[in-house]
Amino acid sequence: ADFHFRFLLNNFFSLFHTSMYVAENCTDYKLQFERVFSVPGDVAMLRSTLVSSDVFDFKTVPYNITWYNSVSGQEISSQAGNIMVHEETLWFPKVSMNDSGDYVTILRTPSHCYRQASRLVVEEKLPGECGRPRKAYQLLTKGVTDNLSCPLRNEMNKLNSYNISSSIKWYKGCDPIEDGTGGFDYWGTRLKITSVDLQHKGTYTCTLTFTLGGIKGSVSETISAEVKESYSLVPQVHEPSNDVIKAQRGYNFSKRCLVFVPGVGKPFVDIYWLDKHGFIDTNTSHRVHILLPQNGSSKGAWLETWLIFSELREEDFYVNYTCRAYSDRGFPERYFSLQPEDPSGIAIGSVLGGMMVLFIITVTLYYLFKIEIVLWFRRAFPVFYKNKDLDGKLYDAYVAYPQPCDLGFSKDVETFALQTLPHVLEKACDYKLFIAGRDCLPGQAMVDSVEENIQASRRVLLLYTASSFTTKRHTSSTSSNNNNISKSGECGDESQRHASDSFSITSSDVSDKVCTDTRQQLERVAAMHRVLIEGSLKVVLVELEEITPAQLALFPESVRHLRKKQGAVCWWKNQRTRQRCKTCMSGADVEKTGKDSQLSASLSPSSRFWKELRYHMPVRGKRVVYPETIAFL
DSSP: OHHHHHHHHHHHHHHHHHHHHHHSOOEEEEEOSSOEEEOTTSOEEEEOOOSSTTTSOTTTSOOEEEEEETTTOOEEOOBTTTBEEETTEEEETTOOGGGOEEEEEEEEOSSOEEEEEEEEEEOOOOTTOSSOSSEEEEEEETTSOEEEEOSOHHHHHHHHHTTOOEEEEEEETTEEEOTTSTTEEEETTEEEESSOOGGGOEEEEEEEEEEETTEEEEEEEEEEEEEESOEEOOOEEEESOSEEEEEOTTSOEEEEEEEEEOEESOOOOEEEEEETTEEOOOOTTSSEEEEEEEOOBTTBEEEEEEEEESSOOGGGTTOEEEEEEEBTTBOOEEEEEEEEOOHHHHHHHHHHHHHHHHHHHHHHHHHHSHHHHHHHHHHHOGGGSOOGGGSSOSBSEEEEOOOTTSTTOOHHHHHIIIIIHIIIIIIITOOOEEETTTSOOTTOBHHHHHHHHHHTBSEEEEEEOTTTTTOOOOOOGGGOOTTOOOTTOBHHHHHHHHHHHTTTOOHHHHTTSOOOOOHHHHHHHHHHIIIIIIOOOEEEEEEOSOOOHHHHTTSOHHHHHHHHHHOOEEHHHHHHHHHHHHHTSOHHHHHHHHHHHHHHHHTOTTSHHHHHHHHHSOOOOOSSOOSSOOOOO
């Protein structure tokens, strides 16, 4: 009788509780989307998501939770070694196949109740496999350090809230993975893998071991890991730069959001502009809209999105506009804000900009027309320059050129030195020149002539060709030593020799003569000593023909140094210009103009060559002595 009474009583309470939770008018959140999968012998945990601020204010409103078996309708309570209820969680220390099913949670507050169902699926292990039948899929990136995340984070967080210690063990297939070996490292709930390769593809199982309610148990999850060669790292937002931009009201405005995504392959990144109201629309018909991003290269992508204002209005100012990049690696962002531009600032900027443009134009014009400007200033304002006639010098320039029997002598060089230079510099420009072979005193020793006349000159014009320092000459045995310079050689004899046969001697004639004339070497040594050692003289290099790099390498080091430092005045450029002009003329024009026009063009002081040479010549100051003078150029 007692047995039948207890049986009827249990059935009554069972039916009472079933009808009670079914009949309650609770807000039903239906079956949870996430299922809990387990295998016999493992620990399984069901967790209700009703304790959430999205459902009710659980921090201030009191509540209690009851678990029910959806099949029998019976309330579930903790049973030692079989089941454990702890608020919103339901634990099965050793789950069995019979535990599969739905479990209902009823959360009651003083004024309301909520219902939710959770499903537990228990499956048999697959024969021959060490992992779980259900697997989570995760990707590893080849060539970098990557990690696998154990899907048991919810269980670990709950155990930590109970102050229950636990440990994780990882397996690859059926083999255990030891921490710190084989490129594997335990990293909290993650397994870090160094230098991922194709061999790391496979199944990994993480097992969480702990003691709950006096019973030691474990729960496992299996991951199927694939290795991919393409990857994307955390996006880097380069523009905007968290700054304030001034703009004019009523004008259009655009701002670029520039994002770099390091990696290989096409990145999966979305870029959006946001303001205080949320996302900005991509509809181009709107006054404020964005343009969709464009992808970059496969070695890392530069993505850009433009924020467009067709017209700036008052409400657009003092608002933060944020560019945010959405990716699975993070959501970096940067912003900018707009402020109205100060009208006075525009005027000041315009003035400063105009002054800058004027300065650049002035510098450019001076650089292009420096020689013309300096020559004009000397001619227009001679009062600012010292009178050179009072410095004790006799000549404005000493003309040094290859003499007969010297290296590089030719009739063209001699003609240029004795006729062309005096015609322009002396007759047209009023300079005084000393030219060896024309102005030497008869009977004067060569060394004395060179020293005294260079000392009496303000400049040295060093005329040379490609062969002036590179042609080997034949000398007699008595003059083979270049260092033995006879002081008995007379300038007067040289002058007479020049007068008699200077226009008949050619370079080929020189090679057959026995030459004792070393005037060119004396002139070069004396001039270079004064310009490089003493600094008391200025040498102007006059290049009569184009010099190749190979020929320049054979020049004396002093000449090469001076040419590199201050350059040379090139006569051959002037001749090349004349040749180009000549080719542009017709045959009739050439015959009509004749040699006189060609000669007059080359002897015009206004040609580029003579302007450059006059620029290096001494300044012809005002002939009156002033108590104070100022030097400008």
